[in-house]
Amino acid sequence: MTVGPARSWESTLDSVVVYAQGALCRRLARGTVPSDGRVRVTGLPRTLDPGSLRARVLGACGPRVAEARVATEAEVLGADAPDGLRDEVERLKDVYATALGRRDRQVSRIAEIGALRPVPPPRKRDDPHRRTPVDAWLNLAAFVDERLTGLHHRLGELEEALHLAEHELAVAGDRLERASTDASSAPVETTVGALLTVDGAGPGELELELEYGVPGAVWVPAYRLDHRQGDDSGRLVLRASVAQRTGEDWTGVRLAFATADLRRRTDLPKLRSIRIGRSQPALAPAGWREPPAGLAGLFSGYDAAGPRPGPAAAEWGGPGIAGAGGSGPVPPPPPPPSRAAAAYGGPPAPGSAPFAAAPAPIPSGAPRRAAAPPPMAPPPLVPPAPPRAGPPRPSGPELDYDALVLRGPDERGERRGRLFPEAPFDPVVAEYRRRAEAVAALPLPGQSVRPRESAGSFDHRFDAAARADVPSDGTWHTVTVGEIAVGLRTEYLCVPSVEQTVYASLVLSNATGQALLAGPVDVTVDDEFLLTAALPTLAPGGVRRVGLGPAEGIRVTRRTHQHESTAGLRGNTTVLSHGVHVELANGLARPVRVEVHERVPVTSDPDVRIEERARWTAPEEGAGPDRHAPGTRIWRLDLPAGATSAVDGGYEIRIPTGKSLVGGNRRS
Incomplete structure (x- = not known):
């Protein structure tokens, strides 16, 4: 039976929850499910965490999503693909190189003209002394001065043109560096989608919800305080400074900001028993079990369907397509050591100890390197260790079940249908994730504090009142979250023994059920900006004083x-x-x-x-x-x-x- 390609659905980013580091995105897709139930949802970012993908059907009781997995494809962009910023940078590089060459040639001309000196003819021993032609010397000096004046004037023009070209190149380079990473800047565009299998779908349209996590997003809180003199009320507006480089622009999305750590593991702690008596060795955890019977026959129908287009076509959308920035097809990952297969798929190889990595044999047709000089004496032969009795004992990383990957039917040999701790390495995705995670090193705005530091032992979430736009350019953008109810009163304080000046201050009291995180607050009095102060963390019911300066x-x-x-x-x-x-x-x-x-x-x-x-x-x-x-x-x-x-x-x-x-x- 031949299975056709999955029907593609376009998706729209609806909401994003920004955590202390990273974000959780929610996309919506609508369409008609084909008879085979296979749907491909497009538009996902290239930095998506494959293990965080979740999908469900909205507004329907019968249909459900039976399978969801990430699929990556690549497409070679045409020669007329729009890439304005990169083309502008390349053009300005040529302009700068041309201006630099003209300036250098002008400098060499000035050096040549400035080196002109009168040279008298050689005089023989018997020749009498000749009179120096002063007019010729003066004419030569006037000629040099006139030429140097014109050349220096032209040099000033070329220096100004070079400075302008350098400035334009720097501005264009900065714009390219800060440009959104939503669009691909490489000759090969990598697209990420979700392959879904929907069971129980009817003839009508369905709406699907996809949720996934991405790195490369940070936020810090900021505030704006409006106050009127003589009034005991005011407005405190919470704003969020957001920077993201997740690979997709957040356009018209509902934003929420949380102080929790998205990467924090939630494993339950292991409580060890306390025994009174003789000490006993700790029992090693046994995470290995025999593979199920008939595992090899599970993929017989898949093999009978015939060969697939190939790993390159299945993974990248065409044979021989290279990743972004590459020059050839991406090679498959090397085969893992045999110990992982023995630990999670079957018994160890005969004649070797469990978890012993055997050296890879050299194929007969492979080219051999130049033979190294023979050693002085052959090393003594060490007899192999006898196999340990009992089942294999996996190590700590091999018991990290969250990091184990179940290999699919495309794997060959004993890897099919078994768990392995190592995940396949994709250099393209790794580069995107590296660029996204660099946002965490951005310098913070003035007097800002990271939410994880100011939240303490509690986590809070703040939902924005309106939809907002945040481009994927890795720079700070300000988003208004909403107005916060606070108690406010004006007080005047003086310590005349120290300074005979009266100071005005605002006393803030947190009247909400959430903490006000530490951050900068812009104080405006009577519609005029007064100062920017540092607001500390205010617990519910907490009171803090914000100084307004001397009361004249x-x-x-x-x-x-x-x-x-x-x-x-x-x-x-x-x-x-x-x-x-x-x-x-x-x-x-x-x-x-x-x-x-x-x-x-x-x-x-x-x-x-x-x-x-x-x-x-x-x-x-x-x-x-x-x-x-x-x-x-x-x-x-x-x-x-x-x-x-x-x-x-x-x-x-x-x-x-x-x-x-x-x-x-x-x-x-």
């Missing part, structure tokens, strides 16, 4: 006075009295609340007492977005518009005779 409309003045006296019956106690006077003037057109910070000395000596004389308060432990130093005291003043207010405070330090403060008793 509020003035603060601080004055202090100190007085030293003695107390007690015999004057054996030194009393240091400190007074603080703070004045605030509100020049704004709205009432404000100012928080004034002072600091009281702290002692650990029980003989030294500190008595406070003020109506300030100590900050509550753990309250507010800031951490306070020991001895901090706070005044909170409500100032109407255009009002002035003053507060007084102070403290006394009582020190027994014979003791003194570090730095002097009169220290403020």
Whole structure:
């Protein structure tokens, strides 16, 4: 029975979930399933991870996808294939080479003209001295100066043309380097598709959903904060800086951003038993079993159907087609060592130990290299080790079942239908994946933090409100995710003992159920950009302060006075009295609340007492977005518009005779 080619369906990229590294893409395809149920879905990227492909039927109960596998083909592009950027770079290279040659030739002409010197004729011994023709010298000098003036003027023009050609070549090269990798830039275009087998399909149309993972995508969060002065509300917009080089442009897709690691393995840990008594050797895991009976006869019908077009045609779409950048057909992978076949397909070869890799024999028709000189003495013959009793014991990599590959009917010998740890190497796909994974090394935007570092032990997902476009060019693009509900209030803070300036700040409180990841936040006040600050990670319910800079409309003045006296019956106690006077003037057109910070000395000596004389308060432990130093005291003043207010405070330090403060008793 001859099986025809699968019917091709075009697919559309619908949604993408970008993880900390890598992305999970979802494509939709619609069409009528043929009678044999074989469908080929085209449009998949070249960096696709074959092990991540999943397919299912949408909106139907009876039909189901029975098989899904990745198929790669290659097609030689015609001579008239559009490749504007690459052609432009090649053209500018020729222009630059021409301009460089003209400049070099002009420089050589200037050197030739500049080397002109008057040479007198040789004089014999008996000849009298001749007079020097000054006019000839002057004429030659004038000729050289005139020629050099014209040549240098022309050299300036050629230098400018060379500089312009170099600049245009650099710009075109940069555009080519940053161009989208969605279109192939090689003479051979490699296309990737999914071969699906659908069972139970009716005569109508079906919609299929394909999901697959790709490397080469990263993202970092960023924010924009809009605030109005005098208003306790604002807008915090979450934005994502995305860079991807997955090999396909994300055009009009629904984006979501997750902090999880897409490559993190989810294997269950192996719990070892704890025994009390004599130590016993650990049992080696036995992952080998005998191959099923009749495995060789499983492919009899496949062999009876006749030979296929060939490995090159089946894999690349035509015989003798080379991969991108190659010069010939891609050779098949070398045969694996016999130990893998013995471990996963059958008993080891007779006369050899299990898992022993035997040297490959040299065919009789193969050309032989020049014979090496014989050794001085033949090495002693080592008898082969006796075969180990019992079934083979696979090693750790051979027990990694996620990495094992089930070989299909195209394999020959004992490899058909058996598991092997090594996967076939495709140099074309490996090059695409290498270029895609280079996106992870991009320099981050200013004050950005990778989501895996800021998320901590929890993972979060943020869905974008609208569809967006992200080209596959490996550069950063900004995507608006949505508005986040946050609590916002304006506070004014001053520490007059350090600086007599009042600073404005915004206090953000996370009112959502998700964490706000660390990243840069652009603060806009009254529709004018103010600054870019670094927002730390805010857990649900967390509070942080974002500084807005000095408040020019509020003035603060601080004055202090100190007085030293003695107390007690015999004057054996030194009393240091400190007074603080703070004045605030509100020049704004709205009432404000100012928080004034002072600091009281702290002692650990029980003989030294500190008595406070003020109506300030100590900050509550753990309250507010800031951490306070020991001895901090706070005044909170409500100032109407255009009002002035003053507060007084102070403290006394009582020190027994014979003791003194570090730095002097009169220290403020």
